[in-house]
Amino acid sequence: ILKRFSMWSSRVFSVEVDGAPRYFGIREQLRGEPVPPDVFSEVQKQDRCYSLLVCSGDRVTGDRFHWELRDRLQRQLPPGSGLRSMSSFIPDQKGSLLKGYFLQSRAGNSSLIEDILTDLEQRNPVLVCSYSQSEDGQQWTQCLWYQSEDNPVRFCVVPSETPKHHPSVLNMINSDVFYSLDEACDVLKQCGDIIPETRSVLGMLPSSLDARRKPDFPVIVIEGLDATGKTTLTESLRDSLGATLLRSPPQCLSAWRGRFDREPPLIRRAFYAVGNYITAEQINQEASKSPVIVDRFWHSTAAYAIATAVTGPVSNLPHEGAEVYHWPGDLLQPSLVILLTLDPEERKRRLRSRGLMKTDEEEELDHNKLFRTRVEEAYRRIVGSACIALDASPSADLVLQQALLLIRAKCHL
Ligand SMILES: Nc1nc2c(ncn2[C@@H]2O[C@H](COP(=O)(O)OP(=O)(O)OP(=O)(O)O)[C@@H](O)[C@H]2O)c(=O)[nH]1
Ligand SMILES: Nc1ncnc2c1ncn2[C@@H]1O[C@H](COP(=O)(O)OP(=O)(O)O)[C@@H](O)[C@H]1O
Secondary structure (H helix, E strand, C coil), X not given: CCCCCCCHHHCEEEEEECCXXXXXXXXXXXXXXCCCCHHHCCCXXXXXXXXXXXXXXXXXXXXXXXXXXXXXHHHHCCCCCEEEEEEEECCCCCCCCEEEEEEECCCCCHHHHHHHHHHHHHHCCEEEEEEEECCCCCCEEEEEECCCCCCCEEEEEXXXXXXXXXXXXXXXXCCCECCCHHHHHHHHHHCCCCCCHHHHHHHCCCCCCCXXXXXXXXXXXXXXXXXXXXXXXXXXXXXXXXXXXXXXXXXXXXXXXXXXXXXXXXXXXHHHHHHHHHHHHHHHHHCCCCCEEEECCHHHHHHHHHHHHCCCCHHHCCCCCCHHHCCCCCCCCCCEEEEEECCHHHHHHHHHHHCCCCCHHHHHHHHCHHHHHXXXXXXXXXXXXXXXXXXXXXXXXXXXXHHXXXXXXXXXX
């Protein structure tokens, strides 16, 4: 294990507390006064802490195992145990990200937890560590477990300064956000045995895709959070402009969408990415005959993926201009993207007036302000097609008039 992680002591560890990452590091020897990192500050005297990191060589099986492991631990851990998302990484080293969980035993449950972890470690590609504190509670040590050794390796736990980038940024390109059809298809092809539906999804792809073909008629994408009024506006624009109305994911994938919404981000985002490419081909065909209006496209895919992968405040997002915000080179670029913006309270009112929330992400948007502001800011940072924000709070008819003015000005319709 340690050979595979030769730079183990240069790793930073991140534990999610109240929706934001808290960091700590490890050292082979303690230099200076012991200062317990704040992630351990609430740990009681008799509690023990553990970390479980997935280190599978294959990212599809690793991501699915990590995804299923949360429910499994929630079922198996004794009541009252603490379970938090965790990651470990070497700052600024792409591909160094390991995802896992941070566990906290309560009231002497540690032997039960240690049995669960030992069993997990013997059957799965996981790295288990236990954390114990000194008598005075001032110093924590990390002890690396692995079943073959009975003298585990120990490290001193030390505070870590906040890294320049959120750990998820190291792993985002072609894992949370896909920048080519081939990359997205590769992920879905690897799932063929475990998710048979991927073959049907891939079967929907056209034989040839030409991202560089310039559509004859304007292509206008309407973006925005749920209940900002996209459906209402896109249908009115279709009628006012005699346009064709398309959406992403396309209708032909509707039967499988729920199935992929239950998968880990790697597979789910590959599904939505393939959906964008199928929609792009439909746009190409329709835009030779009339203007095309699209309900959600690349902005939704990238914004939700980036805002989900990164936790905590907006400042944790990749900086403006970062590679993650760039439009894929092989994906059709619309003539204009209109981003509907709306006051959160009005959006909630409209959501209630329309009925059920759509996806778990929408639930998350509703009660997690941090997530909502990350989605909104990620939308704004995406470069490629001109994206113009439009206030969606006036009446549906006024919003329609405003949108028509924008389209006429930008697309000469
Ligand atoms: N369309 C789309 N939705 C995504 C994507 N990634 C995640 N989602 C989730 O799916 C939801 C969108 O589902 P839709 O059926 O388009 O919901 P909606 O916001 O009502 O969209 P409209 O009905 O077109 O107004 C988003 O709010 C996200 O929670 C993506 O790449 N494309
Ligand atoms: N400009 C508007 N003013 C007031 N209510 C609106 C407006 N646009 C849409 N609505 C209502 O808000 C709800 C959500 O609109 P919808 O078009 O479904 O949003 P989205 O497609 O973005 O989820 C619907 O009940 C719709 O009738």
